[in-house]
Amino acid sequence: MRTFPLTWLYVPGDRPEVVTKALSAGADVVIIDLEDAVSPDRKEYARAATAERLADPHPHRIHVRVNAPDTPWSRTDLTALSPLPGVTALRLPKVTTPQDIAATTHLLSREIPLYALLESALAVENAYAIATAHPALAGLALGEADLKADLNTTSDEALAYPRSRTILAARAASLPPPPQSIHPDTRDLTTLATTSAQGRALGFLGRAAIHPRQLPVIEQSYLPTQEEIEKAESVIKAAEATEGAQALPDGTFIDRAILEAARRTLSLVAR
Incomplete structure (x- = not known):
């Protein structure tokens, strides 16, 4: 039986020293973020620093979240990073349609797993079509902060359907169960544990984190009793x-x- 990651640690791509620490933090997957965690004036530097680090094979599973397709950095991110042997997978933010996946694959210089991040109402409606858009699609994830903004809500109750929809679409497409979205308060480990248990019961497998202190709580929440x-x-x-x-x-x-x-x-x- 194949095993899947339980902990996915995001780290800003323009802070190489933080990336180094993240790689020894014990996460199953480290996600170097070139998108939300990096300001526009630091995008070029973040890409260059990431490319330098991943120019050779790496013992860790390292994903890179590139910039969204409607930004001026997206194409260069994909063409510069996809050939690098240290890149295990690419995470595609703001995916809304299957055509977004198809357009991405044309820019890749090698076969590499892709993860689609669903962050809008349209993306959730198209979840299954996105999940089956291309053989390179290796998984889905829900971007809850952006989705809340798109839905004009601050309530977690509004996310009940999008969460289930994402889990169902992944299963129907024979993809792994999606990881749960981040808990933004890095010091509130009690709520992290409670909501992780709820996510596990719903059908998520593992969870994204934004600080190493969250990793053991997530892992414990998702391991069997x-x-x-x-x-x-x-x-x-x-x-x-x-x-x-x-x-x-x-x-x-x-x-x-x-x-x-x-x-x-x-x-x-x-x-």
Whole structure:
């Protein structure tokens, strides 16, 4: 069973010293951000610093969030960074239609995984079409801050449908479950833990972070509990013993879906 990242740490591309610290912070994926975290007058420097760091293969999984397609930096970001062996994947902000993915792939000099960030009402409506737009599309993520602005809301309740829609679109397209969007208050770890547990229950897998102190809270929230591990082990053991469907002592009927869920649980433990 394939395992997926649980922690995705964003770091500004125009601060090389912070990128260095982030690479040793323990995140499953480090995302060097050239977009929201970098002011317009620092865009060129951020790109150059990122290109220098990623000119050679790197032991960490490093994604780069390039600038949005309607900006003057987008094309150069894609053509300059996509060939570099240290770039594991590119994250595409402000994707709204499948055509945005197609236009991006024409600018890439090699096959590289792409992640589409859905940050508007139109993007959410087009979620499945975006998810199936191109074989290079490796995942979806929801940009909740921009989406709230687009929807003119400050309420998390307004995000219930977009969150479920993104999870459903990813599943329907046979993509990994999306990671949960960031919790912006880096000191409020209690709310981070609570909302991460809620995100896990909804169907997200893992979460983006903006500070290393958030990483252990996210990981703990998304790892199975001891009770879940024991339940999964009993499902696997019973299925292997009978080579067919049966009910556990607690009444749980073991079918294909239950068996796959148990395997997913144990794959998270194995990570």
